Structures are given as C-alpha cells and as structure tokens.
Amino acid sequence: MALELNRLTHEVTALGLNLAERLTQLAERLPGAQGSLRAIGVVDDALQRKVAAALPFRWAGAIPTAEAVDAAFPAPPAPARYNAIAADGSQIYPDRHGVALYYLINIGSIVFRSGLAQAPSQASRPQVFYEDADLYEEDGGQKPAVLIDAERDWRELAELARLAQAEAQAAPSVAVLDNGLLLYLSLQIDDQALIRELFSRYLDQLDLLRASGAAVAGVVDRPRAASVVRLLHLNGLAQSEIREDALRDLGPNYAGLTDSLIFGFLRPGERSALFVNASPNNDIYYRPRDHTIYFFYLNAGRPGKDALLRVEVPEWVAVDPARLNLVHAALVAQSRVSDGFPYILVRAHELAVVSVAERRAFDEMIMGALIRQRLSPAISRKAQGKAWTGGGRRRFGG
Amino acid sequence: MLVDTAVTIGRLLRSATTGYVFGCSVPEPDVPRFGDFVKAPAQRGRTNVIGLIYNIVIEDDAFVRQMVATPDLDEAYILDQRLNRQVPIEVSVLSIGYYDGLGNGSSAGTIACGLPPQPPVTLDSIRPCTQREVIECTGSFEYLRLVLNAPDAPADELIAVSLRSAAAMRPPEDRLFFLRGAGRELARLLSRDLPRLENLLRRIKP
Numbered sequence: 131m132a133l134e135l136n137r138l139t140h141e142v143t144a145l146g147l148n149l150a151e152r153l154t155q156l157a158e159r160l161p162g163a164q165g166s167l168r169a170i171g172v173v174d175d176a177l178q179r180k181v182a183a184a185l186p187f188r189w190a191g192a193i194p195t196a197e198a199v200d201a202a203f204p205a206p207p208a209p210a211r212y213n214a215i216a217a218d219g220s221q222i223y224p225d226r227h228g229v230a231l232y233y234l235i236n237i238g239s240i241v242f243r244s245g246l247a248q249a250p251s252q253a254s255r256p257q258v259f260y261e262d263a264d265l266y267e268e269d270g271g272q273k274p275a276v277l278i279d280a281e282r283d284w285r286e287l288a289e290l291a292r293l294a295q296a297e298a299q300a301a302p303s304v305a306v307l308d309n310g311l312l313l314y315l316s317l318q319i320d321d322q323a324l325i326r327e328l329f330s331r332y333l334d335q336l337d338l339l340r341a342s343g344a345a346v347a348g349v350v351d352r353p354r355a356a357s358v359v360r361l362l363h364l365n366g367l368a369q370s371e372i373r374e375d376a377l378r379d380l381g382p383n384y385a386g387l388t389d390s391l392i393f394g395f396l397r398p399g400e401r402s403a404l405f406v407n408a409s410p411n412n413d414i415y416y417r418p419r420d421h422t423i424y425f426f427y428l429n430a431g432r433p434g435k436d437a438l439l440r441v442e443v444p445e446w447v448a449v450d451p452a453r454l455n456l457v458h459a460a461l462v463a464q465s466r467v468s469d470g471f472p473y474i475l476v477r478a479h480e481l482a483v484v485s486v487a488e489r490r491a492f493d494e495m496i497m498g499a500l501i502r503q504r505l506s507p508a509i510s511r512k513a514q515g516k517a518w519t520g521g522g523r524r525r526f527g528g
Numbered sequence: 529m530l531v532d533t534a535v536t537i538g539r540l541l542r543s544a545t546t547g548y549v550f551g552c553s554v555p556e557p558d559v560p561r562f563g564d565f566v567k568a569p570a571q572r573g574r575t576n577v578i579g580l581i582y583n584i585v586i587e588d589d590a591f592v593r594q595m596v597a598t599p600d601l602d603e604a605y606i607l608d609q610r611l612n613r614q615v616p617i618e619v620s621v622l623s624i625g626y627y628d629g630l631g632n633g634s635s636a637g638t639i640a641c642g643l644p645p646q647p648p649v650t651l652d653s654i655r656p657c658t659q660r661e662v663i664e665c666t667g668s669f670e671y672l673r674l675v676l677n678a679p680d681a682p683a684d685e686l687i688a689v690s691l692r693s694a695a696a697m698r699p700p701e702d703r704l705f706f707l708r709g710a711g712r713e714l715a716r717l718l719s720r721d722l723p724r725l726e727n728l729l730r731r732i733k734p
Contacts, residue, residue, distance in 0.1 A: 244602060249610070250608045480613075
C-alpha cells in the first residue's frame with residue numbers, strides 16, 4: 131500500500147473538526163439568509179434595477195422571475211401515461227502511454243414508458259475516435275479533454291433528441307440529462323469561433339427537442355451553486371454600492387452558504403421558484419435561440435431524507451405549465467424508487483459507464499487488431515511500470 | 529460433436545467435477561425447477577454432463593435492495609430490473625452422470641452414472657434432459673448414492689423430487705416397479721439410518 135494511512139490520522143481528525151465548525155457557522159447564518167429570501171417574496175422594481183445593474187459585472191447570480199422567490203410548489207400528479215427518457219455518457223480519454231492513441235465515447239440511454247406494463251427500452255452506443263482529425267488540433271497538439279467532454283455532452287443531448295422524436299408522439303415525454311443544460315465551455319477554451327460552433331451544435335439539439343414536443347431538463351445532484359445566495363447579497367446592497375468587488379465579496383452574512391442550504395425548507399416533492407441563470411453564456415448563446423436556461427431546486431427525497439436537486443430547463447419548458455409540471459412530476463416519481471435521484475438517470479449511467487475491466491478488454495481487442503496487422507503493440511515503459519506496481523506492494527517479514 | 533436441439537435455459541458460470549453453476553435471466557414457469565435433470569456439454573462437445581438442479585439463487589445488488597422498500601412499484605421498474613439488468617439467476621447443479629463414449633444427445637451412446645471425466649466449460653449451453661436421458665440415467669439408481677453424499681445439496685428433498693419426476697417420465701405401467709426399485713436401493717444405502725429412510729420412503733410412495 132503506497133498510501134501510509136497512519137501518517138494521515140491527525141489530518142483526518144482536523145478535517146472532521148474543520149467541517150463540523152464550518153457547518154456550525156453556516157447553521158448560524160442560515161436563518162438570517164432564509165429570512166432575507168422571505169422578505170423579498172415577489173421581486174419589486176428596486177431589486178430588478180439592482181439585478182440589471184449587476185449583470186454587466188458578469189454577476190453569477192439568479193435572476194428572479196414572476197414567482198415569489200420563497201415559493202414552494204408541491205409536486206403535481208404525474209400523468210397516468212408518460213415517457214421518461216434519459217441519456218448519459220462516459221469516455222476513455224486518449225492515453226499516449228497506451229497501445230494506441232484513441233478516445234472512446236459511450237452513450238447509454240433508456241426510455242421508460244410509465245403506465246405501460248413493459249420493460250423500458252435501453253441502448254448503449256459506443257464510438258471510438260482514432261483518425262488524426264479526431265485526435266489532434268490544427269496546431270498539432272493533442273485534443274484537450276474539454277473538447278472530448280463537449281463532444282460527449284453533445285452526443286448525450288443528440289441521443290435525447292433522437293429518442294424524443296421517436297417517443298413524444300405516443301405520450302407526454304420528458305427527456306433528462308445528468309448534467310446542467312448550460313455549458314461552461316468559455317471558461318476552458320480560448321478559441322471564440324470554436325466556442326460558437328460548439329454552442330451552436332448543442333443548441334441545434336435543443337431545437338430538435340423543442341420541436342419533438344417533449345420537455346427537457348438537466349439534473350444536478352448535490353448542487354454547490356450559490357446563485358440565489360448572490361441574489362440575497364445583491365438585495366442587501368444599495369444601488370450605489372453595486373460594483374464588481376462588492377458583488378464578489380459575499381460578506382459575513384452569506385459567505386460559504388449555498389442555494390441548497392437556503393432551500394432546505396422545501397418539503398419532499400416540492401420545487402422552488404424558477405430563476406434565470408445569469409451566466410453570460412446564457413445571454414450570449416442561449417437567449418438568441420430562445421433557449422434561455424432557467425433553474426429551480428427540487429426536493430426529490432422522502433420524509434426524513436431530503437435530496438435536493440438543481441433542475442435546469444430551457445425557457446420553452448419554464449413558461450409552459452404543462453411541460454414544467456411534467457418535468458416536476460416525473461422527476462419526483464422517478465426519484466421515489468431510487469432514493470432521491472431519478473431512476474432513469476441511475477440506469478442511463480449504468481448503461482454508459484466504462485468499467486476498468488471493460489477498458490482492459492477493449493485495449494486487448496485493439497492489441498489483437500494491431501497484431502493481425504503485423505504490428506508490435508506495446509504500452510509505454512512508464513505504463514508498464516505502473517502495471518507492475520499498481521497491484522499494491524507486498525511486504526515480507528513485517 | 530453433440531447436436532442437441534433442446535432449448536437453452538442458461539449458460540455455465542463455473543464448474544467442478546462434482547457439479548456446476550449456470551446463470552439464466554428470468555425463469556420461465558417450467559424451467560429451471562428444483563430437481564430437474566439438465567445437461568451441459570463437456571470435453572469439447574464429445575459428451576454431456578447430466579446433473580440435478582439442487583439450488584436456485586436469485587442474486588440481488590445494492591440497487592435492487594434499495595428498491596424493495598418502495599411501495600406501489602410501477603410494473604415497468606420491475607420489468608426493467610428483471611429483463612434488462614444483468615443480474616443473473618444462479619442455478620446449482622449436482623453432477624450425477626455423463627455420456628460414456630462418442631454419442632449424440634438424442635440416441636447413440638450410453639449414460640454412465642458417476643462423476644464426469646471433465647467438467648463443462650464457461651458459457652456452455654445448459655439444456656433440459658430428454659425423457660430418454662432421464663429414464664436411462666435413473667435406470668440403475670446409482671445416482672442416489674451421489675446425491676446422498678453431496679455435502680451442499682438438500683439430499684432427501686432432491687431424491688424425492690427427482691424420483692417422482694423420473695417415475696412420471698416412464699410409462700404408467702412401469703412407474704410402481706421403478707419406485708419400488710428405488711425404495712429397495714434407498715433401504716440398502718440408508719440401512720443404518722431408519723428414521724431418514726422412513727421419511728424418504730414416505731415421500732416417494734405413489
């Protein structure tokens with residue numbers, strides 16, 4: 131064993147103490163923050179003006195909608211018959227120490243036809259990329275992981291769109307991703323033309339989903355966002371105090387708090403009010419295509435075991451009560467059987483994930499293909515060394 | 529090479545000379561059942577290992593365990609777990625005989641009672657035995673000794689069920705004769721355990 135656990139005893143104890151202290155501090159701040167949320171209620175013109183003043187500073191807050199910010203909406207009844215569709219993806223990144231340079235994306239999907247006594251249909255669609263154009267950028271550098279992630283994200287949404295087009299005519303349908311719908315590509319890629327192209331391809335799939343008649347939602351488990359916390363902080367600033375530094379420093383009342391703590395008052399099945407994500411990407415790329423991303427929080431748990439999810443939906447779902455209620459009802463119904471996280475997402479992940487054993491088997495397939503071409507495949511010496519030592523050290527005489 | 533048209537009811541997971549375990553998905557109402565006679569190819573198809581099903585285990589996993597407490601479970605969730613997810617049903621088989629010599633599963637070759645020279649191999653197809661195979665395999669009652677000595681199988685139950693099933697495969701006029709013969713063999717094997725013998729004889733009495 132390389133990790134000497136006995137050397138970490140003190141640090142682990144300190145970590146536990148630190149976490150307990152932080153939670154105590156946050157618990158002290160929480161009632162005040164929740165009180166601020168209740169005090170806002172339905173947003174007035176003054177707060178709207180503050181939001182408008184904050185946006186030019188790339189403020190990462192939550193833009194309120196017509197719903198009272200402290201509202202809690204109980205789950206509507208799920209239709210007797212509806213389709214719940216999910217897709218999830220996993221990948222093997224290129225490994226320059228492996229037997230060959232390639233990457234792989236595997237998309238798992240499931241169509242759950244609630245109200246029909248039939249097994250869901252499921253699929254697992256792997257694709258391997260090995261051409262130079264797949265692996266290298268124009269400057270000759272190896273394609274970075276963020277672009278492979280973007281390709282996976284696009285394929286997940288494209289799979290949802292394909293399935294929604296096939297299923298949505300038969301019954302009300304909701305298509306669900308295990309991820310937010312708002313991509314954060316611009317934080318990791320410098321090439322503006324490439325960013326535009328990636329967003330455009332992604333939004334094309336949202337166009338198809340809208341045209342299919344289905345609703346779509348991106349689900350984030352255990353959300354760490356503090357968008358609504360930033361709104362509360364903004365509300366406490368005077369109009370004249372709205373500056374970049376003042377917006378960034380959440381101060382002693384809100385620092386460390388998250389939206390999921392604020393919305394801890396939601397009872398099982400309830401959703402929060404809708405908010406608009408204030409991300410610049412939302413405004414630059416999504417809004418012109420009428421896909422502005424809204425979000426709400428949902429307690430998908432059960433009495434005694436809360437499970438808060440952040441749910442992102444495009445504008446055409448947010449403003450359509452039938453589609454919004456379907457998203458709400460279906461996520462609650464689906465989470466009831468899988469302990470607070472939608473069943474279809476658990477299954478889509480199961481269908482997508484590439485296990486260590488599967489990866490090893492795939493590498494052996496590649497090795498066989500190379501040998502049949504009279505090549506002599508070999509992993510790098512570094513990878514060989516890791517293979518020799520990765521099983522853990524054995525000690526003798528101790 | 530054995531050619532057998534009987535339906536495959538599962539595929540082999542692991543094996544030993546004394547028995548094997550095969551996996552299958554959702555059980556059909558009639559197969560596999562406790563006490564059924566099944567066979568698996570061995571020695572690259574030159575022979576079949578005949579055995580008795582003595583245990584059927586339906587495996588679970590953390591996902592299934594989590595779901596069992598959910599009230600009013602939609603049928604689609606149940607069907608998804610049963611039909612789509614790869615959680616096999618494990619069926620344990622006690623080896624009791626094998627084809628001796630080059631035969632084919634339907635007519636040629638003789639069935640020898642006892643443990644096979646080689647166990648079947650992973651992913652081999654498991655099929656139910658034909659009526660002829662059951663009759664031939666149980667004709668000498670030698671398999672009863674193997675069952676009685678099996679450490680893991682519920683021997684008495686397995687003997688009672690398999691004898692009744694083997695009797696039912698014979699012509700009506702032969703059934704009583706067959707069961708009397710089985711009773712005599714059991715009396716010989718269990719001569720020092722009369723309570724057990726009495727219980728078994730009561731179970732197989734027509």
